[in-house]
Amino acid sequence: GAGVSQTPSNKVTEKGKYVELRCDPISGHTALYWYRQSLGQGPEFLIYFQGTGAADDSGLPNDRFFAVRPEGSVSTLKIQRTERGDSAVYLCASGRGQGETQYFGPGTRLLVL
Amino acid sequence: RKEVEQDPGPFNVPEGATVAFNCTYSNSASQSFFWYRQDCRKEPKLLMSVYSSGNEDGRFTAQLNRASQYISLLIRDSKLSDSATYLCVVRRNNNDMRFGAGTRLTVKP
Numbered sequence: 001g002a003g004v005s006q007t008p009s010n011k012v013t014e015k016g017k018y019v020e021l022r023c024d025p026i027s028g029h030t031a032l033y034w035y036r037q038s039l040g041q042g043p044e045f046l047i048y049f050q051g052t053g054a055a056d057d058s059g060l061p062n063d064r065f066f067a068v069r070p071e072g073s074v075s076t077l078k079i080q081r082t083e084r085g086d087s088a089v090y091l092c093a094s095g096r097g098q099g100e101t102q103y104f105g106p107g108t109r110l111l112v113l
Numbered sequence: 114r115k116e117v118e119q120d121p122g123p124f125n126v127p128e129g130a131t132v133a134f135n136c137t138y139s140n141s142a143s144q145s146f147f148w149y150r151q152d153c154r155k156e157p158k159l160l161m162s163v164y165s166s167g168n169e170d171g172r173f174t175a176q177l178n179r180a181s182q183y184i185s186l187l188i189r190d191s192k193l194s195d196s197a198t199y200l201c202v203v204r205r206n207n208n209d210m211r212f213g214a215g216t217r218l219t220v221k222p
Contacts, residue, residue, distance in 0.1 A: 033210075091157075104156035
Protein backbone atom coordinates (compact mmCIF):
# COMPACT_ATOMS: atom_id res chain seq x y z
CA GLY A 1 0.00 0.00 0.00
CA ALA A 2 0.95 3.64 -0.25
CA GLY A 3 3.35 4.99 2.30
CA VAL A 4 3.67 8.46 3.75
CA SER A 5 4.04 11.05 1.03
CA GLN A 6 5.42 14.55 1.33
CA THR A 7 5.38 17.48 -1.05
CA PRO A 8 7.32 19.21 -2.35
CA SER A 9 10.37 16.97 -2.29
CA ASN A 10 12.59 20.02 -2.52
CA LYS A 11 11.90 23.66 -1.76
CA VAL A 12 14.22 26.60 -2.27
CA THR A 13 13.12 29.93 -0.87
CA GLU A 14 14.55 33.25 0.12
CA LYS A 15 15.07 34.49 3.64
CA GLY A 16 11.93 36.09 4.98
CA LYS A 17 9.51 34.17 2.79
CA TYR A 18 6.64 31.94 3.92
CA VAL A 19 6.60 28.22 3.10
CA GLU A 20 4.15 25.37 3.47
CA LEU A 21 5.17 21.73 3.57
CA ARG A 22 2.58 19.01 3.10
CA CYS A 23 2.34 15.52 4.55
CA ASP A 24 -0.09 12.83 3.45
CA PRO A 25 -0.01 10.01 6.02
CA ILE A 26 -0.75 6.35 5.52
CA SER A 27 -4.50 5.89 5.21
CA GLY A 28 -6.11 5.19 8.56
CA HIS A 29 -3.17 6.36 10.65
CA THR A 30 -4.41 8.67 13.39
CA ALA A 31 -1.01 9.71 14.71
CA LEU A 32 1.12 12.13 12.69
CA TYR A 33 4.52 13.56 13.57
CA TRP A 34 6.77 16.24 12.14
CA TYR A 35 10.55 16.12 12.57
CA ARG A 36 13.40 18.25 11.33
CA GLN A 37 16.77 16.73 10.38
CA SER A 38 19.88 18.83 9.88
CA LEU A 39 22.96 17.52 8.15
CA GLY A 40 24.82 15.01 10.28
CA GLN A 41 22.12 14.92 12.94
CA GLY A 42 19.25 12.65 13.80
CA PRO A 43 15.64 13.76 13.34
CA GLU A 44 14.48 16.30 15.91
CA PHE A 45 10.86 16.13 17.10
CA LEU A 46 8.70 19.14 16.27
CA ILE A 47 5.02 18.31 16.77
CA TYR A 48 2.64 15.39 17.19
CA PHE A 49 -1.00 15.16 16.13
CA GLN A 50 -3.53 12.67 17.36
CA GLY A 51 -6.42 13.08 14.98
CA THR A 52 -7.03 16.74 14.29
CA GLY A 53 -5.47 18.12 17.44
CA ALA A 54 -1.87 18.91 18.21
CA ALA A 55 -1.27 16.71 21.23
CA ASP A 56 2.32 17.85 21.71
CA ASP A 57 3.91 20.87 20.05
CA SER A 58 6.80 21.19 22.49
CA GLY A 59 9.38 20.68 19.75
CA LEU A 60 8.42 23.68 17.64
CA PRO A 61 11.46 25.98 17.88
CA ASN A 62 9.57 29.29 17.93
CA ASP A 63 6.32 30.94 16.91
CA ARG A 64 7.36 31.14 13.25
CA PHE A 65 6.52 27.45 13.02
CA PHE A 66 2.94 26.23 12.97
CA ALA A 67 1.24 23.04 11.82
CA VAL A 68 -2.34 22.03 11.15
CA ARG A 69 -4.25 18.86 10.44
CA PRO A 70 -7.81 20.09 9.96
CA GLU A 71 -9.46 16.84 8.90
CA GLY A 72 -7.27 14.40 10.75
CA SER A 73 -5.46 13.23 7.65
CA VAL A 74 -3.23 15.57 5.61
CA SER A 75 -1.04 17.92 7.63
CA THR A 76 0.67 21.14 6.66
CA LEU A 77 3.74 22.56 8.37
CA LYS A 78 3.93 26.30 7.94
CA ILE A 79 7.05 28.38 8.43
CA GLN A 80 6.81 32.17 8.47
CA ARG A 81 9.66 34.61 7.84
CA THR A 82 12.07 31.82 7.00
CA GLU A 83 15.66 32.07 8.15
CA ARG A 84 18.78 30.41 6.75
CA GLY A 85 18.93 28.28 9.88
CA ASP A 86 15.60 26.72 8.94
CA SER A 87 17.34 24.88 6.09
CA ALA A 88 16.96 21.16 6.80
CA VAL A 89 15.04 18.07 5.78
CA TYR A 90 11.54 18.12 7.22
CA LEU A 91 10.29 14.61 7.84
CA CYS A 92 6.75 13.50 8.48
CA ALA A 93 5.83 10.18 10.09
CA SER A 94 2.52 8.50 10.79
CA GLY A 95 1.40 5.67 13.01
CA ARG A 96 -1.74 3.66 13.78
CA GLY A 97 -1.98 5.39 17.10
CA GLN A 98 -0.13 6.73 20.06
CA GLY A 99 2.86 4.59 20.83
CA GLU A 100 2.66 2.59 17.62
CA THR A 101 5.50 2.24 15.11
CA GLN A 102 6.17 5.41 13.16
CA TYR A 103 6.57 5.22 9.38
CA PHE A 104 8.47 8.06 7.78
CA GLY A 105 7.89 9.87 4.53
CA PRO A 106 10.76 10.76 2.17
CA GLY A 107 11.01 14.28 3.55
CA THR A 108 11.05 17.77 2.11
CA ARG A 109 14.47 19.33 1.65
CA LEU A 110 14.15 23.01 2.47
CA LEU A 111 16.88 25.43 1.50
CA VAL A 112 16.60 29.03 2.62
CA LEU A 113 18.93 31.33 0.72
CA ARG B 114 24.75 17.00 26.65
CA LYS B 115 22.43 15.36 24.11
CA GLU B 116 19.73 13.06 25.39
CA VAL B 117 20.85 10.24 23.09
CA GLU B 118 24.54 9.84 22.34
CA GLN B 119 26.11 7.68 19.66
CA ASP B 120 29.60 7.26 18.27
CA PRO B 121 29.27 8.93 14.86
CA GLY B 122 31.83 6.64 13.24
CA PRO B 123 32.38 6.12 10.43
CA PHE B 124 32.86 2.41 10.82
CA ASN B 125 34.53 0.91 7.76
CA VAL B 126 34.47 -2.89 7.83
CA PRO B 127 35.02 -5.68 5.31
CA GLU B 128 32.23 -7.96 4.20
CA GLY B 129 31.64 -10.74 6.68
CA ALA B 130 32.87 -8.75 9.67
CA THR B 131 31.01 -8.37 12.94
CA VAL B 132 30.42 -4.80 14.03
CA ALA B 133 28.86 -3.35 17.17
CA PHE B 134 27.32 0.06 17.80
CA ASN B 135 26.71 1.59 21.17
CA CYS B 136 24.28 4.20 22.38
CA THR B 137 23.66 5.86 25.73
CA TYR B 138 20.65 7.84 26.86
CA SER B 139 20.34 10.30 29.69
CA ASN B 140 16.65 10.24 30.59
CA SER B 141 15.89 7.40 32.97
CA ALA B 142 12.18 7.83 32.22
CA SER B 143 12.70 6.50 28.71
CA GLN B 144 10.31 3.64 28.08
CA SER B 145 10.89 2.24 24.61
CA PHE B 146 13.99 1.78 22.53
CA PHE B 147 14.63 1.25 18.84
CA TRP B 148 17.24 1.09 16.14
CA TYR B 149 16.38 2.79 12.86
CA ARG B 150 18.35 2.55 9.64
CA GLN B 151 18.74 5.53 7.31
CA ASP B 152 20.23 5.29 3.85
CA CYS B 153 21.81 8.34 2.26
CA ARG B 154 19.16 10.94 1.36
CA LYS B 155 16.38 8.57 2.39
CA GLU B 156 13.98 8.47 5.31
CA PRO B 157 14.66 6.51 8.51
CA LYS B 158 13.18 3.01 8.61
CA LEU B 159 12.61 0.90 11.68
CA LEU B 160 15.23 -1.84 11.95
CA MET B 161 14.18 -3.36 15.24
CA SER B 162 12.80 -2.62 18.66
CA VAL B 163 15.05 -3.25 21.66
CA TYR B 164 13.82 -5.20 24.65
CA SER B 165 15.31 -5.64 28.10
CA SER B 166 15.77 -9.33 27.51
CA GLY B 167 17.69 -8.66 24.30
CA ASN B 168 16.38 -9.64 20.92
CA GLU B 169 17.68 -11.01 17.68
CA ASP B 170 16.51 -10.68 14.10
CA GLY B 171 18.65 -12.70 11.74
CA ARG B 172 22.13 -11.21 11.72
CA PHE B 173 21.09 -8.34 14.00
CA THR B 174 21.10 -8.47 17.80
CA ALA B 175 19.97 -5.64 20.04
CA GLN B 176 20.63 -5.33 23.76
CA LEU B 177 19.34 -2.95 26.41
CA ASN B 178 20.84 -2.26 29.82
CA ARG B 179 18.44 -0.04 31.73
CA ALA B 180 20.68 0.28 34.77
CA SER B 181 23.51 1.68 32.66
CA GLN B 182 21.14 3.41 30.22
CA TYR B 183 22.95 1.76 27.37
CA ILE B 184 21.74 0.21 24.10
CA SER B 185 23.74 -1.80 21.60
CA LEU B 186 23.34 -3.21 18.10
CA LEU B 187 25.46 -6.09 16.81
CA ILE B 188 25.61 -6.95 13.14
CA ARG B 189 27.12 -10.28 12.21
CA ASP B 190 28.38 -11.35 8.79
CA SER B 191 28.15 -7.80 7.40
CA LYS B 192 26.82 -7.38 3.88
CA LEU B 193 27.49 -4.57 1.44
CA SER B 194 23.79 -3.72 1.73
CA ASP B 195 24.22 -3.03 5.46
CA SER B 196 26.02 0.21 4.60
CA ALA B 197 23.87 2.96 6.09
CA THR B 198 23.52 5.22 9.12
CA TYR B 199 22.10 3.52 12.20
CA LEU B 200 20.02 5.73 14.48
CA CYS B 201 19.47 4.94 18.14
CA VAL B 202 16.03 6.06 19.30
CA VAL B 203 14.44 6.32 22.74
CA ARG B 204 10.85 7.14 23.52
CA ARG B 205 9.97 8.79 26.83
CA ASN B 206 6.24 8.55 26.49
CA ASN B 207 4.01 7.29 23.77
CA ASN B 208 4.76 10.01 21.29
CA ASP B 209 8.04 11.73 22.08
CA MET B 210 10.88 9.97 20.26
CA ARG B 211 14.44 11.21 20.62
CA PHE B 212 17.00 10.26 18.01
CA GLY B 213 20.74 10.01 18.28
CA ALA B 214 22.85 11.62 15.58
CA GLY B 215 23.50 8.22 14.04
CA THR B 216 26.47 5.94 13.44
CA ARG B 217 27.64 5.62 9.87
CA LEU B 218 28.62 2.16 8.63
CA THR B 219 30.36 1.35 5.37
CA VAL B 220 30.84 -2.31 4.45
CA LYS B 221 33.52 -2.82 1.82
CA PRO B 222 34.11 -5.78 -0.50
